[in-house]
Amino acid sequence: MEWIDPAHARVFLVLAEELHFGRAAERLGLRQPQVSKALAALEARAGAPLLLRTSRRVQLSAAGQALRGPLTEWLQAGGALLPLAQAAARGQLGRLRLGFVSPAGFGDLPRWLREFRDAQPGVELQLREATLDMQLEWMARGELDVGLALLPAGAELPAQALRCVGREPMCLALSEAQAHRLGPKPALAALLAEPLVLFPREIAPALHDAVLDFYRQHGLDPQPRQRAVQMATLIHLVSADFGLAWVPASMQALQRAQVVYRAAPRGAPNCHTWLLAAAPQTPAVQAFLRHLPSSTAG
CATH class of the missing domain: 3.40.190.290 (D-Maltodextrin-Binding Protein; domain 2)
Known part of the structure; x- marks a missing residue:
């Protein structure tokens, strides 16, 4: 996968669940402009909008739907890397x-x-x-x-x-x-x-x-x-x-x-x-x- 900032990926995944910028910002402990900036950076990397926004609703775009599953797996795999390295350093793997x-x-x-x-x-x-x-x-x-x-x-x-x-x-x-x-x-x-x-x-x-x-x-x-x-x-x-x-x-x-x-x-x-x-x-x-x-x- 082309390099993606994990922080931007987490913002997108929370947005994909909440479909609301205010609630997503509250869950993440961020201000709403920070959430919007992180999403914009990820959309720039993807070359396509990931969320479709109107005055009444927010929904995932086709690109966002396609990216949501693989991005979740990528973050989960990345989260397991440090414990894996720590176990190897303790002699529990190898x-x-x-x-x-x-x-x-x-x-x-x-x-x-x-x-x-x-x-x-x-x-x-x-x-x-x-x-x-x-x-x-x-x-x-x-x-x-x-x-x-x-x-x-x-x-x-x-x-x-x-x-x-x-x-x-x-x-x-x-x-x-x-x-x-x-x-x-x-x-x-x-x-x-x-x-x-x-x-x-x-x-x-x-x-x-x-x-x-x-x-x-x-x-x-x-x-x-x-x-x-x-x-x-x-x-x-x-x-x-x-x-x-x-x-x-x-x-x-x-x-x-x-x-x-x-x-x-x-x-x-x-x-x-x-x-x-x-x-x-x-x-x-x-x-x-x-x-x-x-x-x-x-």
């Missing part, structure tokens, strides 16, 4: 692009997402399951706002790391055949001698190194029999008796036939869930960051 490593889906992430969605229904959630290296790459390209990644205690943190939002121990996933061979309380040496299935180092370098360092501390240099990017895939390999896997304790929610979970040995690395965020942060992202808990990493 988009949140969240990347997460697969184990997070077995932990608190579903509850966090549900509670955030209930609190901020106007924010569009775009979820992408991705490893740490992929999350960092997407953040560098401006394609991801927030990420959740797994790191061991004491690991060197990426620049995007904001805070720890969860802590859990590692556990061991063994096949039923392994568990039967080892017995209910296997010696540490026997446990560490079992074949190992592990994720590639480039996927989560710090966690990968923490697991292997535990073996080296006990004089072993394991060579994983199989590797898999996703923790869930490691569990599937365990069920096929390829070897045992070190996984976050929350992965025990993934129950699969022929798989048994055991607590990790004393001194094994813990697993921390770290919140990553790209800069700058939109209000929607800031609202999500406020929504997540903090956990002392150590």
Whole structure:
């Protein structure tokens, strides 16, 4: 629509209802000459009379009738713009692009997402399951706002790391055949001698190194029999008796036939869930960051 002064538009719409200059001026809190001037300015913009006036009556012209409906919708839409902008500034509208490593889906992430969605229904959630290296790459390209990644205690943190939002121990996933061979309380040496299935180092370098360092501390240099990017895939390999896997304790929610979970040995690395965020942060992202808990990493 060609630019129209909203004040002139409101004057015209009140006139269209009242069809009387005096009553319209009273409703608007204006003097009658001001009402006439506003109408004249709008008629000049339209290039046609909007009201037909005689000594006895005032009525809408054809142009006024045609303009009344669209002008009402235009003002109503304009009136909604400021609340829309204010809601976006408060983080109640917008988009949140969240990347997460697969184990997070077995932990608190579903509850966090549900509670955030209930609190901020106007924010569009775009979820992408991705490893740490992929999350960092997407953040560098401006394609991801927030990420959740797994790191061991004491690991060197990426620049995007904001805070720890969860802590859990590692556990061991063994096949039923392994568990039967080892017995209910296997010696540490026997446990560490079992074949190992592990994720590639480039996927989560710090966690990968923490697991292997535990073996080296006990004089072993394991060579994983199989590797898999996703923790869930490691569990599937365990069920096929390829070897045992070190996984976050929350992965025990993934129950699969022929798989048994055991607590990790004393001194094994813990697993921390770290919140990553790209800069700058939109209000929607800031609202999500406020929504997540903090956990002392150590």
